[in-house]
Amino acid sequence: MDKYQAARSTTITIANWADLVRNSAYLKALYTSIPKLDAIIVRSIHLNHFGPSLTLRIDLPEFPQNPPAPWVEAALDRFQCQLEFIAVENLELTGWIPGGQTALELGTRNSNKIHARMNSGEFHLSFTAADSILVGHMSAFKVQSDQSDSGPHQFLGRLDSKKFSEIPPPYEKTFYEHI
Template identity: 35%
Template sequence: MTLESRLVNPEALLSLYGSVPDLRGVAIRSVNLSPIGPTVTLRVDLPSFPAGAPREWLDAGMDAVQCQLAFLDVTEVSLARWVPPTSGDVVMEPYGDEKRMRVSVEGRGVALEFECHDLATLSHVSAFKAQADGTDSGPHRFVSKVDTRLYESLPGTEVYTFYGR
């Protein structure tokens, strides 16, 4: 099964990249564990900037793309290491017989594993200019029209509708 087939809604990435980029060597910006659901949401920077990026992004000097991946019906969570800033590989593999998958996020500063429903939801795709210190502060250009209306940059962590809490 391809990464694209593991996403409920890959259209935003398909329109930018032509295919869903591999999730190896991505910057892991945040891990949100929600008891409502239960859900795990990862905020990651994709490993490359799309060759066919929108003119608006290029004109604004954007050079990185970020998104969130939400995993539902999560069980067996193990967060053994979290020392941000970090990068790593997000791997999704079939697990068991009942539409489940095993997700592992492993890399420098992160070791996370869990089981979940076999599909992830993609959201909050945006472009930004990586700061000299590697942060993602500053303006973001969102793909979603709703996100574009609501946010010019990443909202504070108290905005639970953005971070999936």
């Protein structure tokens, strides 16, 4: 048994990841049923030593059932958000290629920690974090023919929608370091 299988065997899977999201009201307003994290597209991984925290920018596998009218009018077809994990420990990352599809498995190890794990081909990400997730920078966009998220995005948040019309470059700290 390798170390990834050993870590998985001591973890109890979390039935609904949205139960760990502190600000889940935004997701619950958009989704009648919040999708599982079994086929997400990982667009970026941001590490911040001030937390220490880890932020994943992902596309959820389903478009919201209750999207805002402008999203419907613009015929947008993908939903993207950032998930921020705090008090990150035991981080392992290998073989990541942006834009790859994978599953994010979340489980509990004790009363106040979660274990997160992703494996897909050569890609592996695992870490332990506090059992509280923030969701932010929610947007919708029309996927490009190359499956990229380049191009216009319509952001849900008022500040994001005033400041950004597409995904900003990685050095934009207000986008990648603050949810």
